[in-house]
Amino acid sequence: MKKPVIDVSGVDLTFPTNDGAVQALKNVDLQINKGDFVSFIGPSGCGKTTLLRCIAGLETPTDGQLTVNGLTPTEARKARSYGYVFQAAGLYPWRTIGGNVKLPLEIMRFSKEEQAKRVRKVLELVDLEGFEKKYPWQLSGGMQQRASIARALAFDADILLMDEPFGALDEIVRDHLNEQVLKLWARTEKTIAFVTHSIPEAVYLSTKIVVMSPRPGRITDIIESPLPKERPLEIRDSPEFIEIAHRVRDGLRAGHEG
Amino acid sequence: MRQKDTQFERIAYPVGFGLLVLVLWEIGVHLFNVSPALLPAPSAIGAAIASSAAILWGDWVQTVLKGALNGIWMGSLAGIALALVVDRFVFLKRGLMPVANFFAALPIVGLAPIMVMWFGFDWHSKAAVVAIMVFFPMLVNTLAGLSAADTMQRDLMRTYAAGHVATLMKLRIPAALPFVFTGLKISTTLALIGAIVAEYFGSPIRGMGFRITTEMGRLATDMVWAEIFISALTGTALYGLVALIEKRVTFWHPSHRG
Numbered sequence: 001m002k003k004p005v006i007d008v009s010g011v012d013l014t015f016p017t018n019d020g021a022v023q024a025l026k027n028v029d030l031q032i033n034k035g036d037f038v039s040f041i042g043p044s045g046c047g048k049t050t051l052l053r054c055i056a057g058l059e060t061p062t063d064g065q066l067t068v069n070g071l072t073p074t075e076a077r078k079a080r081s082y083g084y085v086f087q088a089a090g091l092y093p094w095r096t097i098g099g100n101v102k103l104p105l106e107i108m109r110f111s112k113e114e115q116a117k118r119v120r121k122v123l124e125l126v127d128l129e130g131f132e133k134k135y136p137w138q139l140s141g142g143m144q145q146r147a148s149i150a151r152a153l154a155f156d157a158d159i160l161l162m163d164e165p166f167g168a169l170d171e172i173v174r175d176h177l178n179e180q181v182l183k184l185w186a187r188t189e190k191t192i193a194f195v196t197h198s199i200p201e202a203v204y205l206s207t208k209i210v211v212m213s214p215r216p217g218r219i220t221d222i223i224e225s226p227l228p229k230e231r232p233l234e235i236r237d238s239p240e241f242i243e244i245a246h247r248v249r250d251g252l253r254a255g256h257e258g
Numbered sequence: 259m260r261q262k263d264t265q266f267e268r269i270a271y272p273v274g275f276g277l278l279v280l281v282l283w284e285i286g287v288h289l290f291n292v293s294p295a296l297l298p299a300p301s302a303i304g305a306a307i308a309s310s311a312a313i314l315w316g317d318w319v320q321t322v323l324k325g326a327l328n329g330i331w332m333g334s335l336a337g338i339a340l341a342l343v344v345d346r347f348v349f350l351k352r353g354l355m356p357v358a359n360f361f362a363a364l365p366i367v368g369l370a371p372i373m374v375m376w377f378g379f380d381w382h383s384k385a386a387v388v389a390i391m392v393f394f395p396m397l398v399n400t401l402a403g404l405s406a407a408d409t410m411q412r413d414l415m416r417t418y419a420a421g422h423v424a425t426l427m428k429l430r431i432p433a434a435l436p437f438v439f440t441g442l443k444i445s446t447t448l449a450l451i452g453a454i455v456a457e458y459f460g461s462p463i464r465g466m467g468f469r470i471t472t473e474m475g476r477l478a479t480d481m482v483w484a485e486i487f488i489s490a491l492t493g494t495a496l497y498g499l500v501a502l503i504e505k506r507v508t509f510w511h512p513s514h515r516g
């Protein structure tokens with residue numbers, strides 16, 4: 001059997017706070033294989049962001065094992081193994097859209113021609129060609145979010161970590177972006193970890209759905225999706241789709257009561 | 259509906275108001291027969307400016323160009339440089355900042371006689387006073403600016419494995435610029451005060467502060483007011499210049515977006 005790209009076993013994380021310790025993650029086990037599209041779903045405060053940050057090496061587990069490509073998360077971060085899309089777009093206002101997308105390329109010392117080429121390519125990928133010279137505040141929220149995805153894609157890391165990238169967008173834009181993300185995933189065979197609050201979004205996108213519940217944050221169910229890789233938006237009306245959605249909802253409800 | 263002021267209105271209102279004040283002043287002086295030694299009429303001040311233009315120009319060069327401007331660039335550079343160093347080493351922030359705050363609270367013009375003793379009567383001692391006065395607001399503001407970048411923006415740099423210098427250049431210094439300009443605007447005001455007052459404690463036979471004390475001794479208040487008028491004009495122009503550069507450089511800041 002091939003080794004998983006992201007291997008989480010027995011991970012605990014406790015935040016010390018002024019009014020006692022908060023256990024954000026408890027005994028989390030999870031394997032993510034190359035090319036998986038994994039969604040994390042669960043109520044607010046169940047540790048989705050925290051788990052993603054642990055994988056990214058931005059937070060250190062208090063206990064347990066976590067490897068990314070066989071490295072510790074910090075080593076993997078230093079090796080620039082992943083692109084991270086934060087919950088908010090977080091573009092730098094003093095840089096144009098093109099400049100923001102170029103930022104990681106500058107830091108990683110790509111050549112000037114290569115930078116220009118890649119900026120053009122990823123902006124096209126997220127449907128933002130022609131906006132290269134605009135400033136972030138001149139764009140709508142959805143466009144800013146797409147630019148931040150382009151920024152995470154620019155240096156072509158194998159792993160993409162996305163924290164509720166479409167949380168603040170309306171249904172139509174969200175559908176459109178979901179389709180684009182799927183296309184991108186099919187084309188590039190990246191490994192994607194994706195946090196969401198939306199059951200349809202999770203089911204539509206994922207090969208694997210991780211259901212979490214809070215206090216303490218833990219995994220209550222992992223659902224392997226039988227849906228085909230090719231997914232038109234209409235697949236959401238199919239019986240298989242509805243069945244998985246039911247299972248996710250049941251998992252969420254059980255976590256709520258338990 | 260309230261319409262936005264046009265360029266013309268923005269200039270016309272303050273100029274018109276200023277002229278009104280001058281006219282009332284002129285009438286008041288003549289109406290109540292105020293002694294010129296107490297308060298000369300604006301026309302008398304204007305006449306003094308016209309007839310002593312060469313002297314006033316020499317004073318201006320001595321005090322503003324040599325004293326104040328040299329002090330501003332030296333003090334600002336030193337303040338910014340120390341801020342970068344203090345920011346790099348946490349123990350300096352803990353140890354040095356309370357001391358710096360103590361010095362910042364001292365009435366620094368009081369140091370003028372000492373500076374004259376150290377650096378002589380010419381502009382060097384004035385520049386030294388100005389440099390010290392400017393140093394603390396620049397240090398404090400730059401330091402505040404360097405911590406202005408938010409956590410998410412910093413985490414983004416961490417996901418790129420950006421080093422200290424790259425993080426400074428690409429994120430923290432641009433984010434600090436609005437604060438640096440606040441420091442600079444405070445500095446221009448302080449610099450003129452410092453350069454003029456420092457001349458009260460000894461100077462060659464030119465300079466705005468020198469002129470104010472000697473002409474006051476001869477009760478030639480029209481010349482005193484002429485110098486005060488010119489220093490006010492200079493202060494406004496300097497502040498305006500810094501504000502103009504600020505608007506250009508930090509065009510992306512919410513307070514400047516057009």
Ligand SMILES: Nc1ncnc2c1ncn2[C@@H]1O[C@H](COP(=O)(O)OP(=O)(O)OP(=O)(O)O)[C@@H](O)[C@H]1O
Binds near residue numbers: 043045046049
């Ligand atoms: N830096 C921190 N310090 C202390 N507690 C924290 C910190 N970060 C997260 N927590 C706590 O850990 C728990 C999990 O937080 P997390 O942000 O991972 O939730 P989430 O599932 O992403 O929620 P949401 O859906 O609202 O984004 C919460 O109880 C939160 O209060």
Ligand SMILES: [Mg+2]
Binds near residue numbers: 048087163
């Ligand atoms: Mg979250």
